[in-house]
Amino acid sequence: MTSKAISELIWATPQVFKRVDLSSRSDLTGPIYNNEAAERASHHLSIYNYFYQLRSKNKLQSISIMILDRLPVPEGLLRWILEGLNVRLLSIRGIKTLDPRTVILSLLSPSHPISKLKGLYYFGPPDDPPIDHATTVSCHSTRDSTGIMSSPGAQLGARASMPGEKSTSLSGNVGWYDGNGTVPLPLLDQYSPWEDVIHACAGIIAFDIITCRHCLMRARERRTVPRLATISLKGCKICGSCPEGPAFVGKSPESHLPLLAPVPLYSSTVRVAQIPPSEALSHVSLIARCHRCLRDRWCLNCNAWWCESCYTPPEKVTNGEGSLQAGSSNGSIKVHLGLCVENCLVAELYSGVGEGGMWG
Structure with missing residues (x-):
């Protein structure tokens, strides 16, 4: 007692x-x-x-x-x-x-x-x-x-432990920093109209989700609300980075980084809540985007992607007879039907031969 x-x-x-x-x-x-x-x-x-x-x-x-x-x-x-x-x-x-x-x-x-x-x-x-x-x-x-x-x-x-130390549990952290695609956010689909709130709270209240920073650049030009980032990336296949630049833990503004689980044991500061455990990553930078900013430049299978500075997807234009054809591009097609052409699409085509797949 x-x-x-x-x-x-x-x-x-x-x-x-x-x-x-x-x-x-x-x-x-x-x-x-x-x-x-x-x-x-x-x-x-x-x-x-x-x-x-x-x-x-x-x-x-x-x-x-x-x-x-x-x-x-x-x-x-x-x-x-x-x-x-x-x-x-x-x-x-x-x-x-x-x-x-x-x-x-x-x-x-x-x-x-x-x-x-x-x-x-x-x-x-x-x-x-x-x-x-x-x-x-x-x-x-x-x-x-x-x-x-x-x-x-x-x-x-x-x-x-020292004040501000985070638990070693990796729950909810790896999805943002492993660069392997969609981050698990169970309530995002059910409560999707959050873009306005997250955008209005930038620099005031941090969330366990962030705004797509590339979408934010485009939104300023078009005067629209940026979408929420739900896809974690490892960097462009060519330059290894992105036009908006990666967000760095401890250096970038708090609005560029999500809160990470579990909730800190002692410190109530946002900076501490945004620090990923060292066991979860080999670097402290983050690249995350929305689906719209990755259209025709991101592979759904291997998560490879090509940034706007290195690759322009061919535009679909209509010829005089009403049919669609590929427009201009600054290189060969990188992504087709949601798969990267050089690896995943080829593998998918070959795997379907004679097995009832795409060519069966």
């Missing part, structure tokens, strides 16, 4: 409550009521009721990192967290019943209070539940079993 002196020290130290993870609380799935009387009469513990308990301990203002993955977070609670608390990094991944776009946009309005929020995890998959608990420090209060310290979802420490 924890000694009374240690318990008093923990409860009297605001820094202890800097990071709270409620994603493992399976009991916070009760119904949401419109009045407190019905809430108290319910046999289920809702997330609203739980936050009432935390507020009674006067510790919510010390929390700067909050993880609410998979929980039924209503819009009203999200607005209260962002406007009333000092949360700087918030994770609400895996929540399919909430679309926080309107809340985020209202925070950018001059008529609303300035939120402390600097980073939002929303699009990526939630972290896997921890398996090894041997190094987890479990702190329990002897005064109240419903306190935040006694909650199995309150992850207040994991192992001895």
Whole structure:
């Protein structure tokens, strides 16, 4: 049993409550009521009721990192967290019943209070539940079993490490920096109209997704909204880079880099949340684009691509008889039917001969 002196020290130290993870609380799935009387009469513990308990301990203002993955977070609670608390990094991944776009946009309005929020995890998959608990420090209060310290979802420490150190888990990180194609973003398809929000929040709030920087260059010329980057690339097959230049960890603006999972243990700064683990990559640069900017220049199979400076795909033009023919190009065709001509397309053609494939 924890000694009374240690318990008093923990409860009297605001820094202890800097990071709270409620994603493992399976009991916070009760119904949401419109009045407190019905809430108290319910046999289920809702997330609203739980936050009432935390507020009674006067510790919510010390929390700067909050993880609410998979929980039924209503819009009203999200607005209260962002406007009333000092949360700087918030994770609400895996929540399919909430679309926080309107809340985020209202925070950018001059008529609303300035939120402390600097980073939002929303699009990526939630972290896997921890398996090894041997190094987890479990702190329990002897005064109240419903306190935040006694909650199995309150992850207040994991192992001895320097402040700002990130977990070695590679979940959610490799997809951005391995350069192997589409990054797994489960909620992007369901909540696709996010381009305006991400673009408006550039330099204000960072997300676990970024705007396509090449698309941003074109959007400025055409006065359109840039699309979101969902494809990780290794660099042009000819020059090894890209016209907009790679983004570099620790050097490029925060809006050029995504937040990486897992959420940092100690530091609530965006810079720390954007640092990939050294085990996941051999370099610290990032090239990511949207599908539109890779049309006719990216191989769906091997992920090879050719940038605008090195290759211009032939344009399809209509001749006088109404049929299509290839237009001008600054080199031979690199990509056809979504496959690179020199490798993947040839292999596909040969593999289909006599087997019911393209030539069977």
